[in-house]
Amino acid sequence: MRFNRTVVLAALAGAFVILLSSSSAALADARNVVLIIADDQGRDLGVYGNPVLRTPNLDRLAARGTLFTSAFATVSSCSPSRSVIYTGLYSHSNGMYGLAHDVHNQHLLPSVRTLPQYLKAAGYRTGLVGKKHILPESQLPFDEELAPERPGNRDVAFMADEARKFISRNAGKPFLLIVGYSDPHRAEENFGNTRAWPRVARATYDPAKVIVPAHLPDLPEVRRDLAQYYESVSRLDSGIGLLLDALRDTKHDGDTLVIYLSDNGRAFPGAKTTLYDEGIHLPLIISSPAQTKRGVRNDAMVSWVDITPTILDWAGVSLSSGQQLAGRTMLPILEQPDPRGWDRVFASHGFHEIQQYYPMRALRTREYEYIANLASPLEFPIAGDIASSPSWQAIAARPSVGLGARTLQAFLHRPAEELYDLRKDPAEVRNLAADPAHREVLERMRAEMAKFRSETHDPWLPGQAAVFGHEEEH
Amino acid sequence: MRFNRTVVLAALAGAFVILLSSSSAALADARNVVLIIADDQGRDLGVYGNPVLRTPNLDRLAARGTLFTSAFATVSSCSPSRSVIYTGLYSHSNGMYGLAHDVHNQHLLPSVRTLPQYLKAAGYRTGLVGKKHILPESQLPFDEELAPERPGNRDVAFMADEARKFISRNAGKPFLLIVGYSDPHRAEENFGNTRAWPRVARATYDPAKVIVPAHLPDLPEVRRDLAQYYESVSRLDSGIGLLLDALRDTKHDGDTLVIYLSDNGRAFPGAKTTLYDEGIHLPLIISSPAQTKRGVRNDAMVSWVDITPTILDWAGVSLSSGQQLAGRTMLPILEQPDPRGWDRVFASHGFHEIQQYYPMRALRTREYEYIANLASPLEFPIAGDIASSPSWQAIAARPSVGLGARTLQAFLHRPAEELYDLRKDPAEVRNLAADPAHREVLERMRAEMAKFRSETHDPWLPGQAAVFGHEEEH
Numbered sequence: 001m002r003f004n005r006t007v008v009l010a011a012l013a014g015a016f017v018i019l020l021s022s023s024s025a026a027l028a029d030a031r032n033v034v035l036i037i038a039d040d041q042g043r044d045l046g047v048y049g050n051p052v053l054r055t056p057n058l059d060r061l062a063a064r065g066t067l068f069t070s071a072f073a074t075v076s077s078c079s080p081s082r083s084v085i086y087t088g089l090y091s092h093s094n095g096m097y098g099l100a101h102d103v104h105n106q107h108l109l110p111s112v113r114t115l116p117q118y119l120k121a122a123g124y125r126t127g128l129v130g131k132k133h134i135l136p137e138s139q140l141p142f143d144e145e146l147a148p149e150r151p152g153n154r155d156v157a158f159m160a161d162e163a164r165k166f167i168s169r170n171a172g173k174p175f176l177l178i179v180g181y182s183d184p185h186r187a188e189e190n191f192g193n194t195r196a197w198p199r200v201a202r203a204t205y206d207p208a209k210v211i212v213p214a215h216l217p218d219l220p221e222v223r224r225d226l227a228q229y230y231e232s233v234s235r236l237d238s239g240i241g242l243l244l245d246a247l248r249d250t251k252h253d254g255d256t257l258v259i260y261l262s263d264n265g266r267a268f269p270g271a272k273t274t275l276y277d278e279g280i281h282l283p284l285i286i287s288s289p290a291q292t293k294r295g296v297r298n299d300a301m302v303s304w305v306d307i308t309p310t311i312l313d314w315a316g317v318s319l320s321s322g323q324q325l326a327g328r329t330m331l332p333i334l335e336q337p338d339p340r341g342w343d344r345v346f347a348s349h350g351f352h353e354i355q356q357y358y359p360m361r362a363l364r365t366r367e368y369e370y371i372a373n374l375a376s377p378l379e380f381p382i383a384g385d386i387a388s389s390p391s392w393q394a395i396a397a398r399p400s401v402g403l404g405a406r407t408l409q410a411f412l413h414r415p416a417e418e419l420y421d422l423r424k425d426p427a428e429v430r431n432l433a434a435d436p437a438h439r440e441v442l443e444r445m446r447a448e449m450a451k452f453r454s455e456t457h458d459p460w461l462p463g464q465a466a467v468f469g470h471e472e473e474h
Numbered sequence: 475m476r477f478n479r480t481v482v483l484a485a486l487a488g489a490f491v492i493l494l495s496s497s498s499a500a501l502a503d504a505r506n507v508v509l510i511i512a513d514d515q516g517r518d519l520g521v522y523g524n525p526v527l528r529t530p531n532l533d534r535l536a537a538r539g540t541l542f543t544s545a546f547a548t549v550s551s552c553s554p555s556r557s558v559i560y561t562g563l564y565s566h567s568n569g570m571y572g573l574a575h576d577v578h579n580q581h582l583l584p585s586v587r588t589l590p591q592y593l594k595a596a597g598y599r600t601g602l603v604g605k606k607h608i609l610p611e612s613q614l615p616f617d618e619e620l621a622p623e624r625p626g627n628r629d630v631a632f633m634a635d636e637a638r639k640f641i642s643r644n645a646g647k648p649f650l651l652i653v654g655y656s657d658p659h660r661a662e663e664n665f666g667n668t669r670a671w672p673r674v675a676r677a678t679y680d681p682a683k684v685i686v687p688a689h690l691p692d693l694p695e696v697r698r699d700l701a702q703y704y705e706s707v708s709r710l711d712s713g714i715g716l717l718l719d720a721l722r723d724t725k726h727d728g729d730t731l732v733i734y735l736s737d738n739g740r741a742f743p744g745a746k747t748t749l750y751d752e753g754i755h756l757p758l759i760i761s762s763p764a765q766t767k768r769g770v771r772n773d774a775m776v777s778w779v780d781i782t783p784t785i786l787d788w789a790g791v792s793l794s795s796g797q798q799l800a801g802r803t804m805l806p807i808l809e810q811p812d813p814r815g816w817d818r819v820f821a822s823h824g825f826h827e828i829q830q831y832y833p834m835r836a837l838r839t840r841e842y843e844y845i846a847n848l849a850s851p852l853e854f855p856i857a858g859d860i861a862s863s864p865s866w867q868a869i870a871a872r873p874s875v876g877l878g879a880r881t882l883q884a885f886l887h888r889p890a891e892e893l894y895d896l897r898k899d900p901a902e903v904r905n906l907a908a909d910p911a912h913r914e915v916l917e918r919m920r921a922e923m924a925k926f927r928s929e930t931h932d933p934w935l936p937g938q939a940a941v942f943g944h945e946e947e948h
Contacts, residue, residue: 095577102940103583103938104939106579109579136610186942187942188942350828375852377852378851459577459578459829467859467861467862
């Protein structure tokens with residue numbers, strides 16, 4: 001299959017993209033992409049050091065590619081985070097301020113372009129298997145949408161079958177395939193572990209043996225909940241194994257960039273919906289057929305705004321003048337364990353559910369995390385799925401046990417600014433924002449944050465939204 | 475022109491509406507609708523008792539129709555209020571939680587249907603002249619959109635011309651014409667009064683003579699600002715005069731229901747974006763060719779959820795089973811000065827600009843207003859156009875003058891509940907929510923509010939949003 005640039009350019013007829021040589025354009029004729037998005041998964045994988053959880057397929061993917069140890073979502077909420085992955089823009093810039101589904105009803109801004117738009121315009125066949133969770137549909141023009149999510153869908157073998165069919169059907173053109181799993185999201189009961197699923201070995205875990213992270217108290221209910229979460233992660237891993245088999249069987253191992261990541265942290269209090277480390281510090285594996293070094297552990301601080309630029313670089317798609325994304329391509333650093341100039345990430349949260357307004361902005365370096373809570377007088381809202389979880393029920397019934405290292409009171413009632421020294425206080429419980437010894441750090445991070453918010457046109461920054469609007473629409 | 479029901483029914487082919495006899499179906503063959511929406515206008519009209527402001531055309535419309543003295547928006551923000559007018563549903567039920575334009579980006583829920591959808595399906599030609607300010611476009615399928623709003627568009631004669639052309643072009647079918655004025659919205663300078671506009675006599679006002687409402691301090695800057703607002707109201711009135719001329723000239727006086735109202739209160743602090751009386755207590759005139767009594771003053775408490783049911787009743791459109799609107803038709807009470815059973819209205823605010831989250835719910839009876847401030851720990855946000863106004867600048871520079879009867883402190887920092895006795899305290903400054911003598915009133919209104927929120931599926935009421943969503947999308 002040849003990726004004929006002249007044909008593509010001709011097909012663009014006034015469109016916005018032009019094709020340029022990418023850094024590795026010489027490698028392959030087809031430059032396919034498989035982007036795998038796990039749902040609410042923390043860095044809970046064997047290859048990230050969990051000695052209990054069995055994830056052989058993802059461990060193998062890391063062995064043939066690059067494992068990022070300092071990869072971050074920019075927001076810990078499903079639709080906003082997926083919108084960042086799909087657009088290369090922070091959610092406060094792309095309009096996806098909260099969840100898309102049901103009454104929450106948030107949408108990308110009409111001017112924002114997405115991966116399926118970019119790649120479709122560049123001649124790709126675009127497919128989605130599973131979960132999308134972004135609106136509006138018109139800005140997500142996948143050629144095919146397969147195995148759309150539905151209640152209780154945990155059938156990862158079926159998803160792999162659908163992916164295989166998509167790949168087989170679309171021989172002759174490069175493809176972008178996004179696979180959005182429902183695992184390991186919570187379900188009404190036990191993370192969907194209500195039965196054995198076809199062609200997937202059931203992996204169960206002993207609650208006594210799970211690792212209780214620092215943001216949770218060591219309670220029996222929490223351990224049992226984590227054991228169910230682990231089972232869901234193992235099912236996800238099995239599904240990814242079948243998906244990678246499909247890629248191998250269709251002879252696309254050698255021409256496909258594979259990216260695996262999670263949208264946000266595990267759905268336990270103290271992780272998902274927070275900008276604390278366990279909310280946004282997530283798994284990321286990238287495996288490129290162009291890699292000469294394999295099994296790389298990469299400590300670059302990258303974030304989900306870098307995903308779209310990486311895929312566009314791989315596909316050889318350049319933005320037209322005037323278009324600018326917030327992130328940058330990771331392809332040049334794939335084989336560098338500790339590249340220079342990748343030492344901070346920003347994060348930005350608006351709301352999760354529509355009634356859960358809690359705008360936050362964060363700057364994370366290797367040493368510090370600075371968080372600005374823009375509506376700090378409000379109580380921190382608890383996502384519905386977490387509120388109904390056995391873990392939260394147990395914590396709420398015994399408020400004195402707190403959230404592991406953090407008190408419940410501190411979790412629910414936050415000051416306008418937080419500053420944590422991550423080397424001495426990785427659980428982020430000693431707020432140094434008012435500490436005179438950290439005044440200089442605080443002021444430096446405040447200044448960087450102000451610059452970031454201005455450059456990314458943060459609507460929560462006074463002066464960013466037009467007062468009389470375009471067309472005087474107020 | 476005959477409105478052939480058989481033809482319409484045949485055209486519906488599986489659609490949701492069926493046509494039934496309405497209360498006045500026998501009157502006319504064509505049952506046209508002109509819905510006029512003013513932008514940010516309070517009850518500032520001659521016919522409402524303002525002795526200074528000249529609004530001869532609207533006064534004449536009231537003389538031939540019904541003037542409502544107790545008419546209310548359910549939310550004091552442009553897009554949410556228009557969404558209520560267009561759908562017959564509260565904004566917390568229809569998804570339009572805040573502004574639509576620019577970065578604010580709020581949309582109707584996909585299941586919600588609008589006036590142009592209902593009437594188009596019933597065989598109407600549908601037209602919009604001027605301002606829309608609701609999303610998404612796909613749920614607002616006007617056959618024609620004319621004189622779309624643009625910066626500085628105050629050319630009301632042009633809007634009347636476009637309306638005239640729409641009406642003339644569409645002879646042979648009943649029509650729905652919505653006319654959304656930009657007057658008397660604020661503009662960058664003096665409410666758009668930067669020059670004389672074609673075919674409209676300029677009406678200027680002496681700041682010494684304007685009426686300063688109770689929610690504003692009597693400052694020279696406020697008076698000058700009000701004088702400019704008055705000029706904009708008079709231009710609106712002149713434009714409506716030209717529009718009504720067009721209706722008369724095209725021989726549609728006798729078959730057209732005319733409704734005039736405003737989306738929300740005047741763009742001054744203490745009115746627009748609040749649920750206080752001056753934010754939501756607004757002008758409403760309905761003139762029906764079926765009226766036998768004219769010049770009626772009607773004291774029924776009605777609200778903007780009643781607009782769509784009234785228009786559907788006029789047009790003979792019934793909802794399919796399963797569909798339910800929050801309001802009810804006003805046609806049966808048009809000629810009744812004080813009909814029974816119209817003694818309370820509800821209101822509901824989410825946010826104005828996206829960063830101006832301040833959910834409130836209100837219940838207004840003839841005697842009391844009860845307001846629940848759901849995010850009361852936050853400071854009340856000031857809309858951008860108000861913040862940049864000469865009035866607000868003058869008030870902020872002299873905070874001790876307050877907002878007329880109300881202190882600035884009380885305006886910006888509100889308790890979780892407010893209760894006002896409107897007979898003794900029409901300016902709503904003495905909060906009785908903690909007054910033991912009003913305990914019973916408070917509890918009764920709380921109970922009514924709880925019922926209302928439950929019945930209207932208020933997402934801000936715990937338990938209303940699905941925890942695991944449809945399709946597990948969280």
